[in-house]
Amino acid sequence: MRARIFMSGLVVASMLSAQGEAPKEGAKAPAAAATRPAAEQPVAEKKAGPRWVAIKDATLHTVSHGVITGGTLLIKDKLIHAVGTDVTIPEGAEIIDGRGKHVAPGFVAIAAKGALGLRNSTNKEKAEHRFDPFADFMQLALANGVTTAHESGGMADSMFGGLFGSVGSAFIGSHTGQVGGVVGKLTAGTIEGFTLREPAAFYMNAPGGQGGSARLEQRDVFEKAKKHRAAVKTWLKDLAAGKKDLTEPKTDDNVSALADAMNGDVPVFYYADNRRDMEFGLELAQEFGVPVILHTAQEAWAMAADVSRSAAGVILLPRGKGGSATRPYTDPNVDAPHGWRIESASIMQKTGVPWSTMTLNTGITTSLFGGRDLLGLNLEAAFAVRGGVSNEEALRSITLTPAEMLRVADRIGSLDKGKDADILILDREPLDYRTFVERAFVNGRVAYDESVTPLYAHIQTDRRQPPKNWKPWGIWGELPEQKNPAPLPDGSAAPAPAK
Amino acid sequence: MTRPVMDSVSDSLRALALTLILATLVFAQETPEPAAGDDAAAKAPVVAWHVKRAHTITGGVIDAAVILVSNGKITAVGKEGVLEVPTHATHEERRSLTVAPGFVHPAALFFGAGERFDLSGSAAKGDETVRGKLDPQEADVKKFARSGFTTVALMPTGGGVSGMVTIAKPVKPVAGLPEIGSLIRDDKAALAMAFEPGTATRDFFLKSIEKARKYITDLEAFKKGGKPAEAKPAEPKSAEAKPAEAKPADAPKEGEAKPEEKKPEGEKKAEEKKPEPPKEPQKDPKLQPLVDALEAKLPGVLFISGAAAFLHTEALLAADASFRPAVAFTGAAFRGGPDAWRVVAGLKKAGVTVLMPPQMSNVPFIATLRSTAAILLDAGVPVAFMPEARELEGLERFRGELLQLVRHGLHPDDALRAATLTPAEVLGLGQRTGSLEQGRDADFVLYDGEPLAPTTKLIAVVVDGAVIHDATKEDR
Incomplete structure (x- = not known):
């Protein structure tokens, strides 16, 4: 220490007089910036009044009460405040000119993988604690109108969700069932207001080709759940009666979830696409009083009466799962009506079975299933129209009906006062294949804006112009013309570039 | 009982420090070489690094700078001709090089x-x-x-x-x-x-x-x-x-x-x-x-x-x-x-x-x-x-x-x-x-140009005052 006083005496002395003690050599003195406590920073958070956004003079597809032309939708903070033609817009509201635009509730993807930015799915971990609100697939799904997604668990990765997303009924689970999944919002950019329902539902694969023992095992789960439910009932009764020395009946999570489903508290998704599987599922549903929702119910049209009696609804692929129009899927071992029909949705509609639309691939892809993944949800619903349902009914199958099936219809699914402001501003009818999402609101906040995220900026239509200074090659600009091409390896001159 | 004692101790420390400074200043004016003859500080070898430019980080960029290093620490940084260099200092003539903290x-x-x-x-x-x-x-x-x-x-x-x-x-x-x-x-x-x-x-x-x-x-x-x-x-x-x-x-x-x-x-x-x-x-x-x-x-x-x-x-x-x-x-x-x-x-x-x-x-x-x-x-x-x-x-x-x-x-x-x-x-x-400043460890790097220029080469590295790498000498 003394050795250093030679030149730095002044500094040392000033430190001594300031602190009254010698500075400890090597004392840890992190910079103010590194350890500045947050409390010291005055964060000016303006506590202003509510934030109003009004979409004026637009065509409002309310889903719950028809289409309103020249209507106004008023958003107050996170909720829809008013919908109609005689809405008074408060002062200071942000006004969006809706002339020529269509407004619809955000689409609900009832079978999805990857849209919520979830990785390494396990049922012990809550989705809201680990999802990625900046996931690219979330942006893509929003750009195609999906604002809420239901992911049943299993393998889901925001990078590869498309590749590994389940195809049709391939739920990664078992015939004995499993509780889990999440209904989440595509909040893009924030983690607030994500969860709508978690765990979302009880999932069960039909025994399918696994034979009789699998059927018995599945039946056994229902039996256990029934027993558990009865035990809980007695226990509650005894508890109310004031009896002593009672033990709460215990069972595993899955059985208890199925018991809750028997009370109608938890939706049950039963993955069955053919007659045989559906028949067995409906039998169980009937016997144990569990209103199941048939997932990927391709052949439901062929047994509409049974479905109508025992199921709470069906999830359909209006375009079918296999085969094609010219070479339909058939099973030579089945002599009853089976296979896929374009009229599936229409038959369900007529029978009074709630139906919602899913896509063939539940993830987001750029190959293999392009056009039949989550990015084409409205397109898939449009095929139901081809099978005989109305536009409104088809739109309901990707908005309010899935919301009802997932038990979140009090929050989302239609343009109604008091519901969450999960809204799409579209440049055409919601089910038109040329439609682009201009803006997607989630919880009243702009989660996707076409002009900011130019995913589809290169596609020009009479209604869409590319942004100013936009280059088809993005950041690389135009491809430069090669002035003096290098000679070829054999020494000859390179051919002139084709004009 | 304790406080007066403590005060007097710190007072005496301060007094000691002041006298030391005064002594340093006085000796510096008269004969900088044997400053406080009994003091180890005086005998401590001082190296004066003469460089073209110094990026000090905290004190800006100094052209034609001198950095004094003693006992592995930087004791002073200043401009050539302005900063007083002790006569007993040895000199590192690197006037074509630029220095920045490592x-x-x-x-x-x-x-x-x-x-x-x-x-x-x-x-x-x-x-x-x-x-x-x-x-x-x-x-x-x-x-x-x-x-x-x-x-x-x-x-x-x-x-x-x-x-x-x-x-x-x-x-x-x-x-x-x-x-x-x-x-x-x-x-x-x-x-x-x-x-x-x-x-x-x-x-x-x-x-x-x-x-x-x-x-x-x-x-x-x-x-x-x-x-x-x-x-x-x-x-x-x-x-x-x-x-x-x-x-x-x-x-x-x-x-x-x-x-x-x-x-x-x-x-x-x-x-x-x-x-x-x-x-x-x-x-x-x-x-x-x-x-x-x-x-x-x-x-x-x-x-x-x-x-x-x-x-x-x-x-x-x-x-x-x-x-x-x-x-x-x-x-x-x-x-x-x-x-x-x-x-x-x-x-x-x-x-x-x-x-x-x-x-x-x-x-x-x-x-x-x-x-x-x-x-x-x-x-x-x-x-x-x-x-x-x-x-x-x-x-x-x-x-x-x-x-x-x-x-x-x-x-x-x-x-x-x-x-x-x-x-x-x-x-x-x-x-x-992390900076070239009085009291910091003498950790710096010498370059043959601006540190962040594409053609610049790293010439020498100094850690705690010691040259641990010198391209000019190793190449020879």
Whole structure:
């Protein structure tokens, strides 16, 4: 220490007089910036009044009460405040000119993988604690109108969700069932207001080709759940009666979830696409009083009466799962009506079975299933129209009906006062294949804006112009013309570039 | 009784210091050479480095500068002709070279410290160090000496509280396997943590922070009241949340009442002298670093993957206002590089320093190249670069990477600071290294041009005043 006083005496002395003690050599003195406590920073958070956004003079597809032309939708903070033609817009509201635009509730993807930015799915971990609100697939799904997604668990990765997303009924689970999944919002950019329902539902694969023992095992789960439910009932009764020395009946999570489903508290998704599987599922549903929702119910049209009696609804692929129009899927071992029909949705509609639309691939892809993944949800619903349902009914199958099936219809699914402001501003009818999402609101906040995220900026239509200074090659600009091409390896001159 | 004594002691210290200064000044005016003849300071050799230009970081750029180095420390930096050079000083004539502080690597995995940043899991390894894992080879030491880095923080990896950070400095390469101890300066310089969003990891951190905070409040109450036995049970597990919650409400009452009772100083002193009662809150060695971090005694670094993870981290930062580790974005390149710019408002609000690889951010689908560092610095968020290189060879690219950022709008001075002083501050070494200033370690690098110019070559490296690499001499 003394050795250093030679030149730095002044500094040392000033430190001594300031602190009254010698500075400890090597004392840890992190910079103010590194350890500045947050409390010291005055964060000016303006506590202003509510934030109003009004979409004026637009065509409002309310889903719950028809289409309103020249209507106004008023958003107050996170909720829809008013919908109609005689809405008074408060002062200071942000006004969006809706002339020529269509407004619809955000689409609900009832079978999805990857849209919520979830990785390494396990049922012990809550989705809201680990999802990625900046996931690219979330942006893509929003750009195609999906604002809420239901992911049943299993393998889901925001990078590869498309590749590994389940195809049709391939739920990664078992015939004995499993509780889990999440209904989440595509909040893009924030983690607030994500969860709508978690765990979302009880999932069960039909025994399918696994034979009789699998059927018995599945039946056994229902039996256990029934027993558990009865035990809980007695226990509650005894508890109310004031009896002593009672033990709460215990069972595993899955059985208890199925018991809750028997009370109608938890939706049950039963993955069955053919007659045989559906028949067995409906039998169980009937016997144990569990209103199941048939997932990927391709052949439901062929047994509409049974479905109508025992199921709470069906999830359909209006375009079918296999085969094609010219070479339909058939099973030579089945002599009853089976296979896929374009009229599936229409038959369900007529029978009074709630139906919602899913896509063939539940993830987001750029190959293999392009056009039949989550990015084409409205397109898939449009095929139901081809099978005989109305536009409104088809739109309901990707908005309010899935919301009802997932038990979140009090929050989302239609343009109604008091519901969450999960809204799409579209440049055409919601089910038109040329439609682009201009803006997607989630919880009243702009989660996707076409002009900011130019995913589809290169596609020009009479209604869409590319942004100013936009280059088809993005950041690389135009491809430069090669002035003096290098000679070829054999020494000859390179051919002139084709004009 | 004590205070007068203490005062007189510090008074006499001050007086001593003043006389020393006066003596120095007086002697300096008369005969600088034998300043305070009896003093070791006078005999300490002084080296005067004469350079073309010095980037001091804290004191701007000085043309035709002189840096005086004695006993491994910088004793003065100034302009040629203005700064007085002691006559007994030896001279290093490097008038064609530019000097800047050596780079500081705030998160390195060299010498076998780790393979990659592993964020998963939630292990409590607060008391572990990386020294045992280190296995430097002869060639490594040579590369390290030529890297331009004069301070490197070797990081433990693993999710949760990962362990203690080791500080290493390069040494002059010698033949044979190096002794690990010669490289290491500090085994427990900072606390490394890693967080991968998830329910279990989140609960782990929230619980650990709560425990550490409880220990601090318990200890405070213990020191204040001296009767902690009633307030909290000795076992931390059975304590639960109730006593911790009750304390803040009770503490002021105790604080008001007890000083009045114990005003007689003798009694107070007697209690201090008394051997500590056994009911003091038990120290958990695994938790202690986190306690120190909350009390700002130990710097902390929290590794996360990217902006999305930071949104989940905000819940941890909200749990305790003193939990403010530097946040390191490991940002995988294939995910678009460091995307901290997305959460710049949150980072600013939290008041944390950001560690990030010196890369641009190119987010897929948006296809916009962003200079994350420039965006953060513009918003007032301090940035320190952590070169992504896992091996020592990669460090040669570091200056090129900085150059790339400068090309995309980062000010060269900001780039240099983010590679020197800010990382030093993150590691709690802001008063030791990272700038050319009086009292700092003499850790600097000499270049044949501007440090951040593409054609510039690294000529020499000085660590603690000793030349550990000199290209001009080795080439001969």
